[in-house]
Amino acid sequence: MIYNLPMIKGIGYAIPSKIVTNADLTKIFDTSDEWIYSRTGIKERRLFASDSEAFELLGKTCKQALNNAEIKADDIDIIIAASSMPVQLMPNTSCMVQKLIETSRNIPAFDISVACSGLVYGLDIANSYIRSGLYKNILLVTMDNCSRYLDWTDRRTSILFGDGIGAMVISASDENDILSIDIKADGKVGDYISMPVQKGNCPFVDKAPTLQFLDMKGQDVYKFVANIIPSYITDDILNKNDIDVNDVDYLVLHQANQRIISTVQERLGYSDDKVITNIEKLGNTSASSILIALGEALKDGKIKTPSTAIICGFGAGMCWGGGVIRLRDGIFKDANIF
Ligand code: UT7
Numbered sequence: 001m002i003y004n005l006p007m008i009k010g011i012g013y014a015i016p017s018k019i020v021t022n023a024d025l026t027k028i029f030d031t032s033d034e035w036i037y038s039r040t041g042i043k044e045r046r047l048f049a050s051d052s053e054a055f056e057l058l059g060k061t062c063k064q065a066l067n068n069a070e071i072k073a074d075d076i077d078i079i080i081a082a083s084s085m086p087v088q089l090m091p092n093t094s095c096m097v098q099k100l101i102e103t104s105r106n107i108p109a110f111d112i113s114v115a116c117s118g119l120v121y122g123l124d125i126a127n128s129y130i131r132s133g134l135y136k137n138i139l140l141v142t143m144d145n146c147s148r149y150l151d152w153t154d155r156r157t158s159i160l161f162g163d164g165i166g167a168m169v170i171s172a173s174d175e176n177d178i179l180s181i182d183i184k185a186d187g188k189v190g191d192y193i194s195m196p197v198q199k200g201n202c203p204f205v206d207k208a209p210t211l212q213f214l215d216m217k218g219q220d221v222y223k224f225v226a227n228i229i230p231s232y233i234t235d236d237i238l239n240k241n242d243i244d245v246n247d248v249d250y251l252v253l254h255q256a257n258q259r260i261i262s263t264v265q266e267r268l269g270y271s272d273d274k275v276i277t278n279i280e281k282l283g284n285t286s287a288s289s290i291l292i293a294l295g296e297a298l299k300d301g302k303i304k305t306p307s308t309a310i311i312c313g314f315g316a317g318m319c320w321g322g323g324v325i326r327l328r329d330g331i332f333k334d335a336n337i338f
Helices: 022-026 033-040 051-069 093-100 115-132 187-192 218-241 258-268 286-300
Strands: 005-014 018-021 044-047 078-082 109-112 137-144 164-173 178-185 250-253 307-315 319-327
Touching: 005 051, 005 115, 005 286, 005 319, 018 022, 022 033, 033 258, 051 093, 051 137, 051 164, 078 093, 078 115, 093 109, 093 137, 109 115, 115 137, 115 164, 115 178, 115 286, 115 307, 115 319, 137 286, 164 286, 178 218, 187 218, 218 258, 218 307, 218 319, 250 258, 250 286, 286 307
Parallel strands: 078 109, 078 137, 250 307
Antiparallel strands: 005 164, 018 044, 137 164, 178 319, 307 319
16 A cells, blocks of 8 residues: 655754843843833744754754654655755755764755745645655754844844754655645745845955845834735635634744734634744744744643644745644654753
8 A cells, every 4th residue: 555645743843052031132232121022022032052052953853853753764765954044054954964863875855945934835845745655754854043144233133033943754644644735935025034145255246245144124024924924824724725713723823923923813713722832932933933832832731632733934035834734642752852
């Protein structure tokens, strides 16, 4: 029998050690805990203290997901890493994962760059690979080292982001855990969130120096997301797939801003216990925010299994994507690997 439905078998996540509070930020520019918290819901964020910490946590996160999935590194057929703000550009994050999990096979490994939509885009690719029969076991990783790409003199952007890692194993099965999935983009409004590569190095071309820092038109992003995402979830994620909003157990939105999460919650008519958030302690961890929120909530018992969750990511591009996934018993049984 050939199975080609995607089962989500295990997940893992890691949060870095370095804590930066809103009070810490008041020491580097003119801001306040009150301003940041009331506008975003963020009190503190975590940063990778060093590259070595980032890679150590990356290896552990992936091993945690493999343990939870009860499969060996050698059973993984392909690694996909959603990593728009990687610790390093080369080797890419997925090849670093390949080395860290110590697989003996030369499986393909590649990164995708869709910022905060990374988990959903990665899941869409994994879904297609599994359904096509090309691969049986996929390791999907999310990792963004946002702190290295922020201008820490810019109080409009640096207050928002934190670093983090997530991992998920998706395997071919006779049971389907991806009940709905959709991805979208609108490059016409790409300048809402932008990041040039560092320039000024080559003597033969335009030498105007620029630094590799993230720039964001916060109000434009906010309006775009608040306008699009609530009806996107009801129309494209739920209705198109005949999923009743009341039949889904949890909402795990990209953790970009508490006010956006509350807007979507209101639209769906969900009570607080159905909405998973961790933005207060971690800020916006870009591609990893949904997986970290899922992992933490499973660990703390805020999410019970078996259950279902709406996931939805949005950010630079502008790209966005969402779906409904099944969370089965045991996907986060091993919380103690760290
Ligand atoms: O994951 C990617 C998706 N990203 C998002 O979803 C982000 C969406 N956007 C936002 O969350 C909000 O736009 C922010 C939280 C980033 C900013 O809030 P805002 O209400 O849009 O602020 P603003 O940029 O319009 O600035 C309002 C005022 C300005 O002062 P003036 O010009 O009106 O005098 C800013 O200079 O607030 C000032 N300001 C600050 N004041 C204290 C901006 N940043 C700060 C700050 N502390 N950190």
